[in-house]
Amino acid sequence: GIALTTADLISVRNSLDSLFVLQNSNGMLPYAGYPFNELGVVSFTYHLYALIGVANFYLYSGDKAYLDGKWSAWKLGMEWTVQQIDSTGLANITAPSDWLRFGMGGHNIEANSILYYTLALGVTLATDEDDPPAASRYAQLASGIQSAAIPLLWQPSVGLFRDNETTTLAPQDGNAWAIKSGLVTNASQIAAIS
Numbered sequence: 001g002i003a004l005t006t007a008d009l010i011s012v013r014n015s016l017d018s019l020f021v022l023q024n025s026n027g028m029l030p031y032a033g034y035p036f037n038e039l040g041v042v043s044f045t046y047h048l049y050a051l052i053g054v055a056n057f058y059l060y061s062g063d064k065a066y067l068d069g070k071w072s073a074w075k076l077g078m079e080w081t082v083q084q085i086d087s088t089g090l091a092n093i094t095a096p097s098d099w100l101r102f103g104m105g106g107h108n109i110e111a112n113s114i115l116y117y118t119l120a121l122g123v124t125l126a127t128d129e130d131d132p133p134a135a136s137r138y139a140q141l142a143s144g145i146q147s148a149a150i151p152l153l154w155q156p157s158v159g160l161f162r163d164n165e166t167t168t169l170a171p172q173d174g175n176a177w178a179i180k181s182g183l184v185t186n187a188s189q190i191a192a193i194s
Contacts, residue, residue, distance in 0.1 A: 016070075019033055042095040049114075058128075067125065071125070075131075091145075092105075093106060107149075109162070112145055113180070114181065120182065155168065159193065179193055
């Protein structure tokens with residue numbers, strides 16, 4: 001919205017910079033900037049939103065120098081993220097600060113849809129950064145998420161994704177993200193969710 005209305009992208013850049021300056025050595029970005037980062041709160045989805053923010057800033061500003069300067073930190077952030085992918089092919093969310101409802105976490109459809117989306121952005125960024133190994137890796141990981149999420153979390157009798165494998169709750173956020181991210185491509189599934 002900012003890019004299309006006020007074009008105040010310097011505020012976006014400053015906000016992103018305030019998070020990346022606090023990035024942990026393992027790649028994890030803080031839940032929030034200073035002084036809240038000192039609370040040690042971890043949020044898988046907020047971490048991804050910061051990575052998405054860099055991609056969106058680049059998309060709307062065309063500032064390749066900014067992307068060049070953030071690329072190694074972006075990749076480090078993605079490495080922290082993909083370390084959460086387990087043998088199922090999905091990220092297993094153990095961070096406690098992503099949602100305000102009970103029964104969250106695990107192989108969560110919202111988080112994995114956002115991860116799928118971020119990996120797709122990573123393919124584009126890696127291509128623009130002339131980093132074919134990263135582009136290939138991100139595409140492969142995204143494909144694995146797509147292949148794993150649908151059989152594990154899709155509820156044919158309901159026509160919606162369940163939140164995770166421990167519940168039948170079919171959350172609006174996760175199902176909306178499954179469409180927005182491009183995770184689900186089957187027209188009948190998209191229609192059922194819609």
